[in-house]
Amino acid sequence: MTDFEVLKQNARNKTRRVLLENDGCDTVYECSTADPKELLKQRTLYLSDSKVDTYFYCTWSSGLGVYTHNTKVGSIFNTKDIIFKNNKTQEFIDQGTDCLKIMTQYCNTNNIEIFWTMRMNDVHDNHGAEYSKTMYQSNQFKLDSPDCMIATYGDRPPYGAGTAADFEKEKVRQLVLDSFREVMENYNVDGILLDFFRHPVFFKEPAYGTPATQAQLGIMTELVRNVNMLADELGRKRNRPFLMAVRVPDSVPFCKTIGLDIEKWLKEGLVDLLVTSSYLQLNHWEYSVALGHRYNIPVYPSLDESRVRDENARKSRHTLKAFRGRVMNILNSGADGVFIFNNSGLNRDNLISCIHEPLNNPTLYADYDKDYFVSIRGVGAVAGSCFPHNKYINIPVLNPHHPIVIKADNKDYTFMEMGNDALGCQPKTYTLKLFFKESFPKEVNVFFNGECFSLDNTEGNTATFKIDEKLIKAGTNIIFMHNPSREDVTLLDALVQVRLR
Template structure:
């Protein structure tokens, strides 16, 4: 090599050395960040596992990461769970189980919280959110921090309510930031909810998000507006819907949170997604203070989970909303809260979860989101993410899994926003000879198109409040059915696979006896591939 060549190489080396670190430290451009964020938002999420993060409070026996992970997380590796939304307590506002300097650590050991190890865990260097982030990277599972926007478990006047309230410095020091008092309760919502009219509350919420974005290598933030869906003092106390001014305050807060995720995303050179969990009705959200269409139109959020302890509308409505703004939507498949013991039990089976999964995916949902399902060894985590396999497994559909439903802690009354069927033994429908009653259930499979030698046995089962009536007419999608057997108030009707439509199926029931008065209490469509079951 000539001397001139050596000089050139040396100069080039010096130039690279000089420019390299500066380029490495340069933040990602905003355009590139947004492009990366769009791509990340569209990745496959077969199942999102929501973990309310109370293992350090109730379950952990020591302070090690392995102990934290063994209860609900480690067994999820190599399942259909692609994403974990991990809530570091958030019961109530400002209380956390990660190493926060902006909020407060929930470290009380009073009463049923006597086993709370979080203070010792943090002192030992075991930060639950960091442990989850590390687990996610090791197992290629997304980790979102889930932030409950207004948890009111501390509103109860007995049990753990007063203990949780005594542990919350923010609420004790600023009772005027709450929507009510124990003696002056609002018309809807838990009295201990914070009032988002207060700029201090909105500033703190943004700061909580910022602190997590700065300190933890997570993939995204979930803003859980379903725990619990009440946000403004005036509306809660008056019992009236929220105003445009109140919605504007919440939207401006979301804009600030989006800005935080972009600033920190540029710094770390990868996007931090923003997800929300909200009721599945645009109108109900608006009246609750959440202008979700505006959020979507301004591209303030990347994912959306809908529903909770009540479902208001068919899944297709939420899917269409997501398509309009090109974001993925997920159904929150919360556990059944119908009050009839037998009806609840039948809705909590593996077969029922399979049916729910099939219905949601056939409606166009991007994947599934499960809430309050904490057994990591359950079969559902290895099944629900594959609709093609589920279609050939036994499954059940119901007219309603959650019935009328209610938001824990109270919320704006939702019945006027709920055209969806709520049929269950605690919300029966009265039948009389002078009118027919129509109820829909949602099927997720075109069975006649499956490549199967033997078709499944499909049975439509209807339950009544007394011995199954004989003088009754039942039609499925306008095709009259004939009952085959009956027991304990149930009538069973064999159904040919081709009789079922994909998605909505109408069942019309009428009485032929002019003197009959009957209450229709439940509907189940049972699909069995093994005829012995």
């Protein structure tokens, strides 16, 4: 190995347990004045004494080629129309700086690794919202090259948006390369993230309901290869590597269906960090871990907000206790760390609390109250839609919109993943809560990991059971229900509460 290859390997394999993404909305929406301290105050100042190892900053990138840093190859998003009246992009640039310089300088000073995020095909410019047309009209590339879009602003394909860039077009791929070159040549970032989840429609075939072709898979792989070569070229020039991360769906078959040959990228060594999932989780986290580690690539499952449709169910998944349960599941899977996208559904105070808790240490984190759900995301849905993903789901999706109906005189079951809370030293109680559509029929028998439980309490349509801690498993736990009655029973949701005694 050359000296540079050793540097890159060491950088790739460094310990990073907590990764946090900022989508860049602080620059556009949240600053009252164009003051770097005001910008940092919104989402960044509290990182310096937190557990965050790596910060990802997205300079809008919505749609492709529109940025809030001082770009020469794309369009500067400096509009103040509609909901963008607080946009401070141009003011920062007029001061001789920009949001990415401010973030990079802060992270460099505070010894926090920083990556620049490019949303590979964001289509908020065609969401049908009031702001969409303003965003579309801010994109000079799309206005000048309408043939480089999958359809048009007014024409919506079955899956995705008409304004999505068509990656079969060489001009699109060149814009991507030029954008990465510009950032790596002008900003002291440690790496780049190709976020393929914003939004995952890249070719006409998947947008119109057929899988990506082999040729399209090759086109995207060649682009990823070229970005990797560019990063290495520029990294060698500064004698410090630019690491390359990707965020993709957690399913090799689904990735290939939409045009991403992720396993080929890993096999060729084109990826340094693998981040999986976003709107969707298709497999258990162990699937992603096995995939990345097969090629000696660190893996960071992404925690994003839940978008289950029932409001109360969604709120219960956006608590700090539920977030802790999600983190413990990731740590138990063998993943190298956790990727927090924006706030993962947490409010600001809870986000600040969580990144100051020991979520980088499962032994310490075990001794915190937490909630585990059968499913956080449910079936999931991509904003703007994408190729149908339901057949690729291999995990439970229980939530009020996708309940389990236990037929009369029948039985059914589901799985619940739990972290290794036994690592802690504090005694705990474990409570199973089942939420039904109707009042809980007391003749229904409930088993947890093979043991039948007596009902502890009912409140409305909620049944509560105390669980002996000896029955709890780190990993997969089975909830089994037998309904001997003459009526169907509908289970809407299930969680296990872990509380310190």
